[in-house]
Structure formats: C-alpha cells, structure tokens
Amino acid sequence: MQADEKTISYVANLAALHLTQEEKEHYSRDLVAIMNYMEELMAIDTGDVQPMEHVLSIRNALREDVASNTDMRDKLLAVAPKTEEGCYLVPNVVE
C-alpha cells in the first residue's frame, strides 16, 4: 500500500471520516508498517482455493410473516440526538 497522505485522504473520504492534518500524518506512518507486514500474503500460492466468507453454511433465515416486535417508534426516536415531530432531524439537503 502506498500510504501517503493523499491515499489516506482518499480512503478517509470513502469511509466518511474527517481526519485532522496530524491524524493524516500519523495514519500514513502506521498503515505503511502494517501494510508492509501484510505483503507476506502476496507470496502465498492460494491456487484454486475458494474464498471463505463464513465458517457456517449461511442461508437466509426465514420466518412466518407475523409481526413479532412491538411498536418501538418512540423508544427508538428517544435515543436519537435530534428529532422533530416524530422524525429524525438532519441538516438541510434540498435548497
């Protein structure tokens, strides 16, 4: 990995993560060391090994179409930082 500040800024933007200048310098140092170590993976012959996302054979977990949760709207809205009239409040998105 090229972990210069430009790359860090690009990745941080993908992750919607604001970083200070000091943080960018810091992470470009740390991530270079980590990525250099991980270069070892490139040397492994993985041939036709199939990728393994999960150890269990995952299937869709289906259930009967019956409502099981009680109405939690007020409880869920109560933990939001800003709400108004039963809605989440966000900054203006349409001019």
Added chain:
Amino acid sequence: MELHQMPVYVLAEKLKKKELGARELTQAYLNRMQTFQPEVNAFITVTEEKALAKAEALQKMLDNDQGGSLAGVPMAFKDNMCTEGVRTTCASHMLENFIPPYNATVVERFQSAGTISLGKLNMDEFAMGSSNENSFFGPVRNPWNGEKVSGGSSGGSAAAVSAGLAPFTLGSDTGGSIRLPAAFCGVVGMKPTYGAVSRFGLVAFASSLDQIGPLTSNVKDCALVLDTLMGYDPKDSTSANVVHEACFPAVTQGVQGMKIGLAIEYFGAGLNEEIKASVYGAVKALENAGAISGECSVPATEYGISAYYLLSSAEASANLARYDGIRYGHRSEAATDMQELYRFTRGEGFGREVKNRILLGTHALSSGYHDALYVKALKVRRMIHDDFAKAFETYDILVSPVSPTTAYKIGEKTADPLQMYLGDVYTVAVNLAGLPALVVPCGVDAQGMPIGVQLIGKPFSEKKLLQAGYAIEAALGQLVSPMASQLLKQAEGSARI
C-alpha cells in the same frame, strides 16, 4: 472462605438452600467495588441501585423456592452487550450516552436464569485492541500488578473476576479478546464455537468472527455459565440450530485416552521460554491424567495475523458505517450539511485505533485492492480452516500458548500498532476457523504474572475442552490474584459465612 472467593456453582447452591441471601451477596460485591474499582477500572458503569432492587426481588422468589438456575448470583456484562435502560458505551465517545431500547439475547438469557447485573465492564473501544488501553474511559489495570495491562479487549471482564469484583462475567472474542485478558489476569475464559451463542444485541465489530463467552475463576463455573449462554436464537441469522449437551455435569469425567496435539507453529521463535515451559507443564498434567500427546502442524496459521486484520477491519469498516450522527450516538455540532455531519460526527466520535481499523478495512475493500487484499485473505482463511480440520482428524484437542508474553507495562506497546497486533499470533486463527477455545491458568512467570494455556477444539466440542481444562486445573490449581486475596476491613462490610 470469603463470599467473593466462592465459585458460582457453590453460590447458586447456597442461595437455593437459603444459607445465603441474594442481597447480602450483592452488597458484598458492591462493597468490594468501592475499594477496588478505582484501582482496576474494570467497570464503566456500576448499577448499584438496580442490582440491589433486583436482589430484593430475587430473594422473594428464592424464599418461595422459585427462580432460575443461577437465581441471586451477581455478574456483569462487557459494555458492548445491549442492556435496556442501562447505557452501553462500547468504551467509545461515539456511544458515551447511548441507552439501548432493548436487551441482547444473552442479557435476556441471564435475566431468565435469575442473575443480578452489577454493571457494564470496561473494554477496548468497539472491542478493537489487545491490551484494554484503547478505552475512552481509561485503561483497565491488572489486578496482579497495577502497572501492567489487563489484556483486551475484554479487559474489564477478566479483571473483574480476577479482582473478586464479580463471580463471573461475559466478554466477547473476535480475535482473542476473551482469551488474552483471561491469560493476563489468571482466570478461565472460553471462546465458544462460532454460532453457539447468539450475537443479537452484541454491538457488531466483525460479524463473521465475533462470539460471546464466559470469564470465570474456575473451569466448573465456566461450564455452568456456558450452559446458560449457548443455544439457538432465531433473532441471529448465524445462530447454529444444534442441541447443546449440558457441559457442567460432564466436566469431571476425565481425559483418559484423549488425543492432544501440539502444533509446531505455536511453539516457535518469539515465544517466551517461561510460557513455553508452563504450557508443556499443562500438557504433562493431561498426560498424567491419561491423555496421549503428539506433534502436528497447521502451517497456514502462520499467516493468521495478516488475514485476520484484513478481514476483521474490512467487516468493521462496513459495520461501523452505521454511526452517522442521526439515529443514535454522538452527533457533531459543527456540521452544516449532510456530508459534514457524517464526516465530523465520525471524526469526533471514534478513537485512534478504531479509525486505524476503518481506514485499513476501507482500503482493503476499495476498488483496485478488493481482490488483492480482501479476497486473498478470504482464501487464506479457508486454508487455515482446512489445516485445523486436518489436524482434528488425528487429535481431539490442540494445546498452545495464548500469548507470546505475559502482561506488559501500560503504555509499552501503544505507539506501535503492528507490535500490538503481533501479540495476537496464537489466538486469531481460532476465530478465522470458527473453533471453540478455552484458556486455563497454568502458572506464573518470574515476575509473578499469570500464564495461560489455550485448548482448541473441533466445532461444538466445548464439553471436551472443559474436561481437559478441568484436568489441568485439578493438577496445577487455580490462580488467586493478590487483589482477590485482599479482604475488606470488617467495618467496610465484608461478610463471612
């Protein structure tokens, strides 16, 4: 014997026989907390009033011969398990004031069993760390030596048991987060088979690796707690729909004829000699009890660290995308538009190591690197899985060290994340392969710090691991930390039976 030194299975019996009151027991732990919690920082939140009220309610049930299997026994949850009405912080500024509107399934299970929650335990932020130094609420201090780390990320869970501040606790393990602190603090810890314990209500770190498990002072307690913990949950799509045989009644059945494998990759360069000797001592104890040992190899585990940190960080970067400042958690006051709201909220809310993992994981999943990094790591994951499966064709259990060193000084490794990651070299492969693993204390080093041994089993072989763990404990004894040996002055409310 002091109340805080009694095993869970003894406490549960005494409560049922009315030889002991739930309130008296809960108060004894709260009293110890007043003295020792400021020293170890094992708890983020102590729920004293709720605990005492619960103790009153449970005592009424016990008086009428009612209540679950663990009625009246105090315990505590790692602070990444959702508790309705009690804040669940994940040791992060992001969730500093988050009060969940529902309970995790494991919380429900222990409420049904009649346990009393003493509070929420300290941890590395979002469970990302190996030393419990990445907590927004400060590091956990090792009850054996306050200058040393507790291990992480379930440092509070291990330290609380080790210091005698809770009879048992629950932790979570994504790459060693139960086993490392168990070894560093001299307690028993189990990472169950992936899918054996519900993850519903566990704040997600890396969903294909995370698993909740118990930390206890002895192996029998571990089995007892595990019997309440394991079970199918329709609310977790990765929950395994299997019938779990009760572990507790089988713990003392012995290891006669059990085949124990020593993987050569786990005893190579970098392993501290005292730890190596101690682990061999545990193997000897198993042999003396009738087990047969031999050498084996799991070659791909050598690449475990690289594969684990790529995959866990990739999953974390996706899981942590949910912290947007809108539905719950921290929200930046500085933002003027949506993009700023996301970016500033996350920049302010996450700590240093969490950001490091998000960056690493986002990079591994980004266009141009996805195949070379993420998919490559997934292939190595299968190689590790297959190597273990091959070893288990011959052996019942693999025995290994837990960590290359015992607990180190607070601050010693924080400047170098790679060095910190390398400390997980013996634990991460177990998560990648979805296997169960038990850690049992097996000695102390020259500095008086605990050493643990790791027993790795086939999927759903928890019972066998506990039988082997019990044989080691029976031969080598339990460890008791200096802090757990320390009694309160009578005036401070210490209770004796």
